[in-house]
Amino acid sequence: MRPIPLILLLASLLSACATGNDPSRSRQIAQSGALKVHPGLLGQEVPSELQPATPVVAAAETGEKPMRMDEEGLRTQRSVYFDLDQAAIKADYDPILQAHARYLASHPQTRVRIEGHADERGSSGYNERLGLKRAQSVRATLLGHGAGSTQVTVKTWGKRKPKLLGRNEEAWAENRRADVIYEQDAGK
Incomplete structure (x- = not known):
């Protein structure tokens, strides 16, 4: 009879413990009737009563809140956030x-x-320039999507208005941003 290697013995003991009937390791869901699955998960058309009231853009991977795309979203989603020392707009x-x-x-x-901002790290001059670059990036994007050049101006605050x-x-992270400030807006 060959001796069982110690690693195999430990592995079998651990797997026996993991598959035991420990109630804290498994949860059962009480349900009567057929299991209901959201049609979108099955690749089917989603009925209007299951669709969100307004389209929502996926949140950034950094945990930011989803952006609402309705009229309310235009009023509430006015900040664009940037990575450290960056002025490139995230997709x-x-x-x-x-x-x-x-x-x-x-x-x-x-x-x-468009008011550009930076966090407190770095010199005042550096943060002024970075805030300006961020504001200019947002302006360029708005112009590229059809806004008129006379409608969009830029200002930098650097680190002065956290x-x-x-x-x-x-x-x-909250202070690395550019804000869209509506100055004259008869429609809202």
Whole structure:
């Protein structure tokens, strides 16, 4: 008879423990009748009563809130957030900027100011330039989607107007942004 290697013995003991009838390891769902599955998961058409009231753009992988694309979304989704030391607009913000640009194109009397911001790290001069680059990136995107050049101006605040005070990643991430400020908006 050959001795059983210690690793095989430990592995069999661990698997026996893991597959035991420990109630904390498994949960059963009480359900009567047939299991109901959302039709969208099955590749089928989703009935209107199961669809969201307004289209929502997927949230950024960083855990940001989803962006609403309705009239309320245009009023509430006015900040574009950036990565550290970056002025490139993330793809997640393109749909909301398209919606703002469409609104501006259909309301030529409306004017917006894009205010660029940076977090507190870095010199004042560096953050002023970075805030300006961020504002210019948002402006260029709005113009590219149909907003008029006279409708969109830019301003930089650098690190002077933080949205969230603090010396941690949460505050810094909230302050790396550009805000769309409606200056003249008779339609809203």
